[in-house]
Amino acid sequence: MTAVMGQQPVSRLQALTQRGRAACLLVTLASYRTRTGWICDSGATVAVVGDPESRADDGAAPEPEIIQGGMGVAVSGWRLARAVSKQGQLGVVSGTALDIVLARRLQLGDPTGDLLRAIRCFPDPAVAERVLASHFVPGGKRHGQPFVNPPMFTATPTRSRHELAVVGGFVEVFLAKEGHRGRVGINFLEKIQMPTPATLYGALLAGVDYVLVGAGIPRDIPNLLDSLVQHQPVALALHVTDSAAEERFELRFDPLEILAKAPPTLRRPRFLAIVASATLAVSLARRTPGVFGFVVEGPTAGGHNAPPRGSLTLANGQPVYGPRDEVDLEKIRALGLPFWLAGSYATPERLRLAGAAGIQVGTAFAFCEESGLDPALRARVITEVRNGGVEVFTDPQASPTGFPFKVAQLGGTLSDAAVYDARERRCDLGYLRELYRRADGTLGYRCPAEPVEDYVRKGGRVEDTGGRKCVCNGLVATVGFGQWRNMWPEPALVTAGDDVAGLGRLMPVGRSSYSAADVIAYLLDRPAA
Numbered sequence: 204m205t206a207v208m209g210q211q212p213v214s215r216l217q218a219l220t221q222r223g224r225a226a227c228l229l230v231t232l233a234s235y236r237t238r239t240g241w242i243c244d245s246g247a248t249v250a251v252v253g254d255p256e257s258r259a260d261d262g263a264a265p266e267p268e269i270i271q272g273g274m275g276v277a278v279s280g281w282r283l284a285r286a287v288s289k290q291g292q293l294g295v296v297s298g299t300a301l302d303i304v305l306a307r308r309l310q311l312g313d314p315t316g317d318l319l320r321a322i323r324c325f326p327d328p329a330v331a332e333r334v335l336a337s338h339f340v341p342g343g344k345r346h347g348q349p350f351v352n353p354p355m356f357t358a359t360p361t362r363s364r365h366e367l368a369v370v371g372g373f374v375e376v377f378l379a380k381e382g383h384r385g386r387v388g389i390n391f392l393e394k395i396q397m398p399t400p401a402t403l404y405g406a407l408l409a410g411v412d413y414v415l416v417g418a419g420i421p422r423d424i425p426n427l428l429d430s431l432v433q434h435q436p437v438a439l440a441l442h443v444t445d446s447a448a449e450e451r452f453e454l455r456f457d458p459l460e461i462l463a464k465a466p467p468t469l470r471r472p473r474f475l476a477i478v479a480s481a482t483l484a485v486s487l488a489r490r491t492p493g494v495f496g497f498v499v500e501g502p503t504a505g506g507h508n509a510p511p512r513g514s515l516t517l518a519n520g521q522p523v524y525g526p527r528d529e530v531d532l533e534k535i536r537a538l539g540l541p542f543w544l545a546g547s548y549a550t551p552e553r554l555r556l557a558g559a560a561g562i563q564v565g566t567a568f569a570f571c572e573e574s575g576l577d578p579a580l581r582a583r584v585i586t587e588v589r590n591g592g593v594e595v596f597t598d599p600q601a602s603p604t605g606f607p608f609k610v611a612q613l614g615g616t617l618s619d620a621a622v623y624d625a626r627e628r629r630c631d632l633g634y635l636r637e638l639y640r641r642a643d644g645t646l647g648y649r650c651p652a653e654p655v656e657d658y659v660r661k662g663g664r665v666e667d668t669g670g671r672k673c674v675c676n677g678l679v680a681t682v683g684f685g686q687w688r689n690m691w692p693e694p695a696l697v698t699a700g701d702d703v704a705g706l707g708r709l710m711p712v713g714r715s716s717y718s719a720a721d722v723i724a725y726l727l728d729r730p731a732a
Contacts, residue, residue, distance in 0.1 A: 264386075267293040268554065269726055270475075270498065270543050271719070272565030273390020273415055274506065274698075275299030276678040280575035281317075281378035283568060286719040288385030293413060295388040296379050298402050299395060300634055300679065301371035302364075307350050307684040309335070312343025321374040321381075326408060327462045333363065334370045349687045355633035356397040358441060358454050358646055362461075365401045369461055372405025386412040388472075392507070393419025394604050395634050400439055400456035404431050407469050415498060417477025418507050418606065425474055425493030434458040434465040443646065444639040445662075452638070452646060477545075479509035481534035488538045498563050499530050501546030505565050505700035507606040508597065521597040522607050532558065547702045551728040566700035567709060567722045575682040580695060584611065585706060585716065592704045600670030601696075603635040603652045608674065611697040617677045622694050628654045631686070632675035637663075672696060 271287040273279045275297035284294030305318070313319055319339075325331040337353075344350070353367055372389070379387045389406045391399055393416050403414065407428075416424050423439055430437045436457035443452045459465055473495040478484045484497050502508045502524045512527040535542050536558075545563035548554065554562050568574060570581050587593045594612040602608035612618045617626070630636065630653035639662060641647045649661040652671040659665050677696025679685060685693035709717045709725055724730060 264291075266496075266541055266560050267291070267386065268561035269293065269723060270388070270415075270545075270561065270563040271295050271568045272504075272545065272563050273297045273388065274565050274569050274574075275390070275392070276675075277301075277304045277575040277682040277684070278569050279390065280682070281375050283571070283573040283575065283719060284379035284387055285381065285383070286573040287568070287723070288379065288387050289383045290720055290723045291385060292723055293386050293388055294379060295390050295413070295415060296375045298372065298375075298389045298391040298399070298406065300398075300632070300675070301375050301402050301405075302353065302368040302398060303632060303679065304682075304684065305334075305371040305374055306338045306353055306367060307679075309338040310340045310344050310350055311684075312340055314343065317378055318374055321377045322370065324377060325370055325373055326466055327464075329463065330366050330370065330461060334367055337363065338367070347687050347690050350684070352631060352686075355631070355636075355648075357648070358397065358452060358638070360397065360401075360454075365456065366461060368398045368401035369405040369408070372402035373409045374405075376406045376409035376411045380410060388413030388415055388475075390415045390417070390477075391421075391424075392417065393421045393424075394507075394606075396439060396441055397454055398634070400427060400431070400437050400454065401461075403427060404456070404458055404461070407431055407472070408466070410470065411472050413473045413475060415475045415477055417498070417500065418604070420483065420487075421476050422487065422491050424476075425491055428471055428474060428493065431458065432469040432471045434462070434468075441638055444637055446640045450640070452640075475543075479528075479530065480512075481531040484535050484538065484542075488540060494540065496541035496543075496560070497535060498543045498545050499532070499535060499559075500563070501530070501544075502528060502597070502607075503701040504546035505569065505595075505609045505698045505703075507602060507604065507608055510605075510607060515599065517599065520599075522599050547700060549702055549705070549722075549726065551726055554726055562726075564722065564726065566703050567706065567726075568719060569699060570703075570706055571709075571722055572716050572718045576697075577681060577683045577695065580613075580616075580681065580697060582716070583613065584697070584699070584703070585710075587613075588704060588706045589710075593699070595699050595701055595703055598670070598672075601672045602674050603637070603650050603671055609698050609700060610672075611699045611703065613695075613697055615694065617672050617694050617696040619694075623672065626673075626694060627688075628652065628673070630654075630657075630673070630675075632679065634675050 269292040271294050273295040276299050279297040284296045287294035322331045389411050427437050438453040438455050441452045475496050475498055476487050476494055477498040477500055479500055487494050511522050511524050516523040541560040543561045543563045544559050548562040549564045549567045596610050597607050598610050599607050610618045617623050630650045636648045636650045639647050647661055649658050649663050651667045652673045655668045676693045680693040681695040681697055709721055
């Protein structure tokens with residue numbers, strides 16, 4: 204696939220030489236405390252990539268009080284993570300769909316040159332060259348012209364599909380870490396398995412400091428980390444509906460099929476499991492070596508929520524959470540591992556009372572100036588909050604995963620019934636597809652948000668399709684990369700936590716927006732810089 208779109212494709216890093224030459228060398232620099240890694244001198248900055256010997260802070264700094272939530276798709280992008288990390292807290296990029304995000308940013312021409320600067324520091328220039336040749340459009344595609352999609356991920360992805368995911372993970376973390384020595388993390392959803400090994404490897408090559416995984420039981424992640432930092436092949440067991448207990452379906456990824464020559468052993472980042480129960484935290488701590496700590500997330504957080512325990516009860520169409528869903532923090536505290544609390548903790552009072560290492564904050568950062576949210580949508584939400592508030596609906600049907608999903612109610616988006624009804628159902632990104640075993644023993648892929656007849660033909664139940672929203676296309680549209688169809692862009696799908704009504708308290712006097720630094724100053728109860 205080549206993103207030509209009426210222009211000549213880029214070849215042999217031609218685009219890179221237009222913005223200056225770069226050299227990536229394998230060296231040891233005493234001035235970087237003997238940090239060994241890929242050194243990329245792009246003229247303005249020198250970045251150390253894939254540091255195997257030390258953390259960004261050399262392990263001397265205390266754990267962050269504030270973790271900025273890894274909100275996908277690309278709401279928690281590199282600009283936001285960098286801004287938070289420069290304030291001494293943990294900035295986190297979302298690892299969800301970074302391959303499609305990179306492809307679409309490149310097709311828009313990378314007007315700031317940030318992506319090209321990062322790509323020219325990728326350890327293998329031949330891989331960088333192939334990604335650019337397939338996706339970069341000098342000057343950008345025409346407005347209203349559809350993006351060229353790479354093939355959807357499968358259990359047996361092509362090399363080019365893996366390369367795009369690796370470079371996507373590398374670029375996002377590289378840019379988030381550029382120009383400072385703060386810590387940067389990457390967040391994944393366990394429900395989205397197939398792109399994870401390749402994207403994670405790219406993040407490791409860029410020197411990511413923390414890996415956070417939720418929306419499932421992330422038992423496989425520590426083993427992935429242990430193998431990938433040594434550039435060893437991995438096999439990720441896939442969740443497959445209707446498979447027999449003795450059957451194992453897996454996705455294989457070999458770093459040495461991507462890089463012509465492996466760098467030295469990479470530094471292993473700290474792994475934080477995102478959990479919604481003490482039972483899961485205890486199980487992971489006891490049975491999964493390599494867990495550093497936890498983010499304990501309550502049902503008021505934005506995005507996907509854990510389903511209520513026991514039978515599902517609805518009130519006003521939303522799941523009801525009860526005493527069984529309250530996390531026993533004493534059991535988690537007894538594990539002796541650091542943990543952070545998430546879900547409506549974004550006030551200085553709750554930070555002080557948390558009794559934990561700190562808090563994770565999502566919604567407050569989602570609508571700050573550095574977030575990846577489309578600026579018009581961001582301004583609209585802030586205006587509506589000031590004028591009385593934005594309703595957030597915990598939708599038990601929206602997400603194809605079956606997990607409850609928080610949806611901000613905004614006219615003109617997929618939360619609008621008329622917009623939802625008018626949208627033609629399709630599945631062309633496929634991150635949330637369900638894998639299932641066909642009668643002949645092969646793997647199939649289906650999504651309850653795809654055309655109903657297609658889903659049913661694949662063995663799905665028609666009753667599972669009601670109210671399902673294309674979360675993949677909707678979230679990509681929310682950050683300004685929506686696909687164009689018949690000269691109309693895909694409608695956005697905005698998610699937020701229940702505390703979105705409190706955004707007004709973050710607003711400096713006389714301003715209509717706020718920065719990541721403003722959020723941190725408010726939470727730490729100190730004057731804004």
